[in-house]
Amino acid sequence: MKPNLDKSWKLSIYNEKQRLQKLLFPEGILYSKKKDKIKTLKTNPIMEIANYISISYNKKKARQNCLALVKLS
Known part of the structure; x- marks a missing residue:
């Protein structure tokens, strides 16, 4: 899902980016110039699940890789 969002963002024009941003972050994005940090108050529930x-x-994949390495030892 994330690579598709990245691609959509890069290929979108300004108005489409605004709509996508509103969909993902319904309460907007805050930026602190002093701390140079970005914060969101709320994200789309579907994105939280994803x-x-x-x-x-x-x-799970990392655990499987560790188990495979242990078995090889």
């Missing part, structure tokens, strides 16, 4: 699934998948 992120959770991605993290879970990566953890």
Whole structure:
């Protein structure tokens, strides 16, 4: 999902980027010039689920890789 969002963002014109940004971050994005940090107050619930699934998948894959290495030892 993330690579598609990245590609969509890069290929979009300004107005499309604004719509995509509003969809992903319904309450906007805050930027602190002093700290040079970006913060979001709320993200789209679908994106939160996708992120959770991605993290879970990566953890499972890492465990499988560790088990495979142990078996090879």
